Amino acid sequence: MIADASFLKSLFCGIIPESMAFPFPGPSRAEAEETLAILDTLKRFMRTVYEPQRGSLDSPISQEILTEAGSLGLFGLSLPRAYGGRQLSPTSFARILQELGALDPSLALIVRAHQTLGAHPLVRHGTVGQKARWLAKMASGQALAGYALTEESAGSDAAGVRTYARSEGTNWVLDGKKIWVTNGPIASVFTVFARTSPVEEGIKPKLTAFVIDRDDGIITNAGINMHGVRGVQVGTLLLENVHLDASRVLGTVGQGFMIAVETLNHARLASASAASGSARQLLDLSIRYARERAAFGRAIGDFGLIKDKIASMLSEVFALESMVFLTTGMLDGAGSDCSIESAACKVFGSEVLQRVAEGAGAIAAGRGFASGHAVERGLRDARHHLVLDGTNEVLRAFIALSGMQAPGRDLANVVKAMREPIKGFGLLGEFAVRKAKSALGRERLTRVHPLLNREVVLFEDYVSDLAKNAEKMLRRHGVAIAEMQYSQRRVADLAIDLYALAAVLSRTSRAIERRGEEGARREVDLACIFAASAEKRMAANVAGFDKNDDEQRKNAAARAYQDGAYPFELF
Amino acid sequence: MKILVPLKRVADPDNANKVKVTAGKLDTTGMQWKPNPFDEYAVETALRLTENGASTKVRLGEVIVLTVGPKEAETQLRGALATGADRAIRIDATDDDLDGDVVARAIRAVVEKEKPDLILVGKQAVDGDSNQVGQLLAEYLGWPQATFAGTIKSEGDTALLVGREVDGGTLTLRVTLPAVVSVDLRIVAPTSVSSKHSPTHTYADGVRFAALMAIMAAKKKPMVEFKLSELVSDAAAKIAYTTHELPPPRKAGIKVKDVAELVDKLRNEARVV
Numbered sequence: 001m002i003a004d005a006s007f008l009k010s011l012f013c014g015i016i017p018e019s020m021a022f023p024f025p026g027p028s029r030a031e032a033e034e035t036l037a038i039l040d041t042l043k044r045f046m047r048t049v050y051e052p053q054r055g056s057l058d059s060p061i062s063q064e065i066l067t068e069a070g071s072l073g074l075f076g077l078s079l080p081r082a083y084g085g086r087q088l089s090p091t092s093f094a095r096i097l098q099e100l101g102a103l104d105p106s107l108a109l110i111v112r113a114h115q116t117l118g119a120h121p122l123v124r125h126g127t128v129g130q131k132a133r134w135l136a137k138m139a140s141g142q143a144l145a146g147y148a149l150t151e152e153s154a155g156s157d158a159a160g161v162r163t164y165a166r167s168e169g170t171n172w173v174l175d176g177k178k179i180w181v182t183n184g185p186i187a188s189v190f191t192v193f194a195r196t197s198p199v200e201e202g203i204k205p206k207l208t209a210f211v212i213d214r215d216d217g218i219i220t221n222a223g224i225n226m227h228g229v230r231g232v233q234v235g236t237l238l239l240e241n242v243h244l245d246a247s248r249v250l251g252t253v254g255q256g257f258m259i260a261v262e263t264l265n266h267a268r269l270a271s272a273s274a275a276s277g278s279a280r281q282l283l284d285l286s287i288r289y290a291r292e293r294a295a296f297g298r299a300i301g302d303f304g305l306i307k308d309k310i311a312s313m314l315s316e317v318f319a320l321e322s323m324v325f326l327t328t329g330m331l332d333g334a335g336s337d338c339s340i341e342s343a344a345c346k347v348f349g350s351e352v353l354q355r356v357a358e359g360a361g362a363i364a365a366g367r368g369f370a371s372g373h374a375v376e377r378g379l380r381d382a383r384h385h386l387v388l389d390g391t392n393e394v395l396r397a398f399i400a401l402s403g404m405q406a407p408g409r410d411l412a413n414v415v416k417a418m419r420e421p422i423k424g425f426g427l428l429g430e431f432a433v434r435k436a437k438s439a440l441g442r443e444r445l446t447r448v449h450p451l452l453n454r455e456v457v458l459f460e461d462y463v464s465d466l467a468k469n470a471e472k473m474l475r476r477h478g479v480a481i482a483e484m485q486y487s488q489r490r491v492a493d494l495a496i497d498l499y500a501l502a503a504v505l506s507r508t509s510r511a512i513e514r515r516g517e518e519g520a521r522r523e524v525d526l527a528c529i530f531a532a533s534a535e536k537r538m539a540a541n542v543a544g545f546d547k548n549d550d551e552q553r554k555n556a557a558a559r560a561y562q563d564g565a566y567p568f569e570l571f
Numbered sequence: 572m573k574i575l576v577p578l579k580r581v582a583d584p585d586n587a588n589k590v591k592v593t594a595g596k597l598d599t600t601g602m603q604w605k606p607n608p609f610d611e612y613a614v615e616t617a618l619r620l621t622e623n624g625a626s627t628k629v630r631l632g633e634v635i636v637l638t639v640g641p642k643e644a645e646t647q648l649r650g651a652l653a654t655g656a657d658r659a660i661r662i663d664a665t666d667d668d669l670d671g672d673v674v675a676r677a678i679r680a681v682v683e684k685e686k687p688d689l690i691l692v693g694k695q696a697v698d699g700d701s702n703q704v705g706q707l708l709a710e711y712l713g714w715p716q717a718t719f720a721g722t723i724k725s726e727g728d729t730a731l732l733v734g735r736e737v738d739g740g741t742l743t744l745r746v747t748l749p750a751v752v753s754v755d756l757r758i759v760a761p762t763s764v765s766s767k768h769s770p771t772h773t774y775a776d777g778v779r780f781a782a783l784m785a786i787m788a789a790k791k792k793p794m795v796e797f798k799l800s801e802l803v804s805d806a807a808a809k810i811a812y813t814t815h816e817l818p819p820p821r822k823a824g825i826k827v828k829d830v831a832e833l834v835d836k837l838r839n840e841a842r843v844v
Contacts, residue, residue, distance in 0.1 A: 030790075033646055037653060037786045044780040073783030086783055 006337040007330065008344060008499050012403040014467030015443055016460070020336065021502050022447040024322075024510040025329020027091050035092040039099055045072055046103050057104060057377060060223075061231040063186070069107070070141020074100075078115045080123060083135035090328040094273035098321075101277030105381040106231025108274040109388075113182035113232075114138070116267040117389075118145025121191045121209055121259050125251040130211060134189055146187035148178035148237050149260050155180075155391075159204050163239060165194040172196075172249070174210065174242040182388070184235035185223045188214045191263075192239070193256045207256030210248045217242045228380035267389045269327055269342040272349030275385045276320045279353045282360040282378045283313045290363055300363070309359045315529040316352045322503035323348060340402045343395045344496045350385035350392060357382040400488035403495055404470050404481065445502075449509040451517060451524060455531040459501050462535075465542045466494045472545065486550040490541040497534040504530050572632035572728045572748075574617040575687040576656070577678055578610040580640060580647045581698040595814035599666070606647045609693025612759050615778040617691050618655045619764040620725055624771075631768050632688075632728075633657045637681060639664050639674050645794060652789035653781035659794040662802060670810040671703030673803065678704070679711045680802035687749065688728070694719050694753045705753035715750045721757035725766035 007020045027035065049068050054061070069075065078093045079085025088096065100108035119138045122130060122145075137143035154160030163176025174194055181190070190212045195205035212218055219238040226234060251259055290301030290310060300306050324345050330336040357379045361368045368375035386392055443463060448456045473487045481487065508527040511520035560567065582590060583603040591598040606614075614636060621632040636651040637660040638644045648659040662677050682690065695702035709716035721741060722734035729748055734741045736755045746752070757763060761773045781789070799806050827833045837844045 033649075034786060034790075037646075037650060037781070038783055040650070041653075041780045041783065041786065048775060048777055048780075071782065077783070084784075086787065 006340065007502070008341050008399075008495055009337070009403055009406050011463050011466055011495065011498055012470050013406050014464055016445055016463055018445060018447055020330060021326060021506045022509070023513075024326065024503075024506040025091070025332065026325075026510075027089065027332075031089065031092060035088075035095050038086075038088075038092075038096060041072070042074075042096065042099060042103075045069075050104075050107075054104070056372070057106065058230040058372070060233055061104075061106060061110065066110070066141065066144075066186070069111075074111050075114055075141035075144070076139030077111070079119055079135060079139040080131075083131060083139050085135075085139040090269070090331040091325060094269065094324055094328045097270055097273040098277035098280070098324075101274030102281035103277075104231065105274065105278050105384075106229045108277070109229050109232045109384065110144075110183060112267070112270040112274060113147065114144050114187075116270040117147035117182065117263060118187065118189070118191060120263050120266050121147075121250055122211060124262065125209070125255070125259055126211075129247065130250070134211060138189065143189050144183050144187040146181045146183050146190040146237070147263065148181045148184070148190050148192040150180045151176070151178055161193060161195050161205055161207060162199065163192070163194040164198070165196050165208060165210065165244075167196070168243075170246045172210070172244045172246075174212075174239045174244065176239050178237040178239070180224075180234060181220070181237050182232060182234050184220045184237055185233040187220075190214075190218060190237065191250065192237070193260050194239075196253055196256075206254040207260065208253045209250035209256045209259045210244060211250055212239075212242065212244065212248065216244065227383060228377075229384045264390055265339040265342050268346035268395075269324065269331075269338070271385055271389050272320070272324050272342070272345035273328075275349035275353040275382075276317065276324050278378065278382060279313075279317045279320065279349075279356040282353075282356050282375065282382075283310075283317050285374055285378075286310060286313065286360045286363045306363060309363060311529055312533070313356045313359050315526040315533070317356060318507075318523070318526045319500045319504050319530045320345075320349050320352045322507040323500050326503040326506060340399045340495075341499060343390070343399050344492075344499050346385070346389060347392045347395050347399070347492075348496050348500055350382075353382045353385055396492035397485065397488050399495055400491040401482065404474060404491065407467065407470050408474050408481075445505070447509065448505045449512040451512060452505055452508060452527060455501070455505055455527060458531055458535055459498065459505065462494065462498055462538045462542070465538070466491070466498060469494070469542065469545050486548065486553075487545065490544050494538055494541050497538050501531060501534050572621060572689060572725075573635070573685070573687045574620065574632065574689045574691055575635050575637060575678075575682065575685060576610065576613045576617050576651070576691050577637045577639075577674070577704065578614065578647060578651060579607045579638060579693075579696045579698075580604045580644045581607045581696055584608075584697060590817070592815050592817050595816070597815050604643070604647065606650060607693055607696045607698070609695060609697070609754065609756075611651075611693075611778045612754050612756065613691040613693050614651050614654065614656060615759050616720075616723060616754050616764055617689075618779065619769070619774065620689075620723070620766055622766070622768060622770050624768050630655070630657065635660060635685060635687065637662070637678065639669060639677055639799070641665055648794060649789050650781070652792045652794075653786045654779050655785075656792075658792055660797065661794065662797045662799055664799045664806075668799075668806070668808060670808040671699075671701045672707055672809050673799075673806060675704050675707035675711060676803045677799060678708055681797070682708075682712060689731070689748055690714075690751045692751065692753045694755050705751050709751040712749075712751070715746045716752065717744050717746050717750065718753045719755045720752050721755050722763045723752065723754075723758065723765075727767065 007017055010017045050065060053065050073086060076085035077088050077096055079087065081087040097108055097112055100111055119135065122134055134143065138145050151160065151162055153162055163174065163178065165172045165174045174192070176194060178192065192210045192212050193207050194210060196208040197206040199205070217240065221235045223233040223235040287310060290306050291299055293300045327338050327341045327345055330341070331338055360375045361379055364373065364375040367373055370376060443460065445456050445460055470491055473481055473484065473491065477484050477487070504527045508520065508523040511523040517524070581604070583605045586603045589602065617634045621630040621634055623629055623631040634656040635658055636648055636656045638648055639662040641663070645661055648661060652659055660681060690708065692705040705718060706716065717733035717735055719736040720733045721736040724732040726732060731746050731748065731750065731752065733744050733746055733752055735744060736757065759777050761776055827836065834844065
C-alpha cells in the first residue's frame with residue numbers, strides 16, 4: 001500500500017510508511033570508516049595541493065588542479081568500480097560532496113556535474129561497449145563529461161528542444177545549439193539530447209540521447225562570466241553537421257526524455273548534498289564571527305537577534321542534512337523511488353543555503369559586503385543551487401503533481417469503480433476504509449521518541465491535511481490542477497516541510513536512543529525549533545487553500561503586463 | 572630493506588579541546604583519533620627508503636606498520652596501508668594498561684619474529700610526549716640508535732647516514748643496520764631522505780596521502796593480531812597514572828592605563844623587572 005515505494009508520495013495519500021524513515025539510516029561501521037578515510041585524504045589534498053595552487057576562489061579552477069583532483073580519484077567517486085571508479089554508496093558520495101561544498105562550491109559543482117549529469121546517463125543506459133569506451137576515461141578524470149539539454153528555447157521545458165538529429169541510413173547528423181553546459185568549455189565527452197522527430201506544432205518531440213566526443217566536431221565557446229561559482233566553466237555547445245554512427249545512441253531512440261529526467265532526479269540530490277556543506281561552512285564562519293566580533297563592549301553573539309539568527313541557521317542546516325541523508329539512506333537500501341524526495345531536497349537545500357548565506361551576510365555586516373570576503377562569495381555561490389538542475393518553481397510543480405498522481409489515480413479508479421460497482425467492490429472497499437480512517441483518526445507515527453510527542457502530533461495532523469487538501473484540489477480542479485500553480489505551491493511546500501520534519505524526528509530519535517535525553521539535548525532543541533517554524537509555514541499553507549488572494553495577485557500581474565511597467569508616478 | 576614502523580593513535584590535536592576528565596581519569600568516549608604525526612613521518616620515511624626508482628607498483632623491500640592498542644586503532648593502521656605500507660600488526664591492549672616500557676618490550680618480541688633491518692619511530696607521541704619507546708627498544712635489542720633524524724641517506728641499505736637535529740645544528744652519524752632511528756619534523760622535507768633507488772622526482776613537503784582507490788585496496792592487505800600476553804611475560808606497566816586534570820582555565824587579563832602602571836605591575840606584582 002506504499003505508493004510506488006516512495007515515502008513522500010505515500011504522505012500524499014495520508015499514509016506514513018514509517019519503516020522507510022525509521023530508524024534513521026546510516027552507513028555500516030566499515031563503510032563509515034572508509035568514508036572518513038577518504039575525507040581525511042581529501043582534506044589533506046585540499047590543504048597541501050589544492051589551496052596552494054588555487055589562488056582566488058573566484059577564478060576558474062586550472063587544468064593542473066583538475067588533473068591532480070583526477071589522479072586523487074575525485075572524478076570517479078560514484079562511477080562503477082569495473083571502470084576504475086570508487087562506486088561509493090549514495091550516502092558516502094553525498095558525504096564527500098558535502099565536504100566539497102564546504103571547501104570550494106566551484107569544485108563541488110565541477111565534480112558533481114561530471115558524475116551525476118555528464119556520466120550518469122552512460123552508467124545507467126550505456127551498452128557494455130559504450131561504457132568501455134568512455135567510462136574509464138571519465139572515472140580517472142582524463143575526460144570530463146558534460147550534459148547538454150538546455151537550449152535558448154528549452155530550459156525546464158524539455159519539449160522545446162530544437163537540436164535535431166536527422167537519420168541518414170543507420171547514421172545520424174546533428175545540428176543545433178546547447179547552452180548552459182556545466183564544464184562545457186573543458187569537457188571532452190557530452191551527453192547531448194536531440195529531437196529525432198521533426199518539429200511539429202503541438203506535438204511533443206521524441207528526444208534521443210547521444211554520446212558525443214569533442215573531436216566529433218563540437219564547438220564550445222570560452223564560457224560565461226558568472227555571478228557565482230566562478231571556478232566553474234559553463235558554456236555553449238555548437239553542433240553543426242555532426243555525423244555520428246549508431247553506436248552513439250544512448251538507450252533507445254526516443255528514450256531521451258526519460259533519460260534526461262531520470263538524470264536530473266539523480267543530480268538534484270547531489271545539489272542538495274553540496275548545498276548542505278556550503279551552508280555548514282557559512283554557519284561555522286558566522287558562529288566564529290559572532291564570538292569574536294565585539295560591539296558595545298561585548299561579543300555580538302551575546303545579542304538576542306544574533307542568537308536568533310544562529311539558532312535558525314542551526315535548525316535549518318540540521319533539517320537539511322537530515323533530509324539529504326535520509327534520502328541517500330533510502331537509496332542505499334532497496335531501490336526506493338526518490339524522485340520527488342530528491343526534488344524536495346534540492347528545493348529545500350537551495351533555499352536553506354540562501355537563507356543561511358543571508359544570515360551570514362547579516363552577521364558579518366560591512367565586512368561581508370566587501371568583495372572577495374568569504375561571506376560575500378558565499379552569497380554569490382549559493383545562488384547557483386536555486387537555478388541549476390531545474391528551477392525551484394518548476395520543481396515545486398513537479399513535487400505537487402507527481403505527489404498528487406497517487407491520490408489522483410485512486411480517484412480515477414474510484415470513479416471507474418462506481419460505474420461498475422460489483423467488479424470494483426474491492427477497490428471501493430479499500431478507498432472507503434481509508435476515507436473512514438482519515439475521518440476517524442490519523443495514520444500514526446509510532447517510532448519517534450516520546451520526548452518529541454508534540455512534534456509527532458504536529459506531523460500526523462499535517463500529513464492528514466496534506467492528503468485531504470491534495471484530494472480536495474484534485475476534486476476541485478480535475479486535470480486543470482496542472483495549471484493551478486498557487487495550489488501546487490502550497491501542496492509542494494507542505495510536502496517539503498513534512499519530509500524535512502520526518503527526517504528531523506527520525507534523526508533526533510536515533511540520537512536520543514544512542515546518547516540519552518541529555519546527550520541529545522542539542523538535537524532535541526533544534527528539532528523543536530525546526531518543528532515550530534515548519535508549523536507556522538504549514539498552517540499558513542493549509543489555510544491558504546481556501547482563503548487567499550490568488551486571483552487578485554494574478555490580476556495585478558496581468559494588468560502590469562498590459563501596462564508594460566510599474567504604472568504610477570507619485571507626482 | 573625490511574622496515575618496521577610502530578605507530579600510535581593519539582587524540583586528534585585539532586579536537587583536543589574536547590578531552591574530558593572524569594574522576595581523575597581521561598574520558599576518551601567520542602574522541603576523534605589521528606595517527607601520531609611523528610609516526611606518520613616515520614611511515615613516510617620508510618616509504619621513501621623503499622621506493623623503487625620510477626616504478627610505483629613494487630617496493631624495494633617491505634614496510635610493516637605496528638600498533639599497540641584496541642581494535643579501533645586498526646583505522647590508523649589501515650590509513651598507513653592505504654598510503655603504501657605492505658602489512659600491519661596490531662598488539663591487542665587497552666591504552667590504560669600501557670607505558671613506554673611495555674610498548675618497547677612488546678615491539679621487541681615482534682622484532683624477534685620479523686627480523687626487520689630497520690625500525691623507524693616517531694621521536695615522540697604528541698599525547699604523552701614521553702619520548703621513550705625508540706630509546707628503550709634500542710637498548711632492549713642491543714641495536715645502535717640514532718634519535719631525532721632530520722635527514723637519512725641510505726648507504727647501500729646496509730648502513731644509514733643520519734643527520735640528527737641537535738642544538739645549534741646537525742650531528743651526522745653513521746649507523747650500521749639493523750638499527751633504531753627516531754625521526755623529527757624535517758625528515759619529510761622534499762629532499763631529506765635518499766637512497767640509490769630514490770625516484771628522480773622531488774617529494775612534496777610533508778607526508779603523502781592515499782589516493783582514493785588505495786583506501787579500498789588497503790582493506791585487502793594483511794593485518795594480524797597478537798595478544799599482549801603472547802609477546803611479553805610481564806605485561807605490568809612501570810608507570811602508574813595517579814590522576815589526570817585539565818589545565819586550569821586562563822584568568823582574564825587586565826587593562827593598564829599607561830606605561831607607568833604597566834611597569835609598576837611588572838615590578839611589584841609579577842616581579843619580573
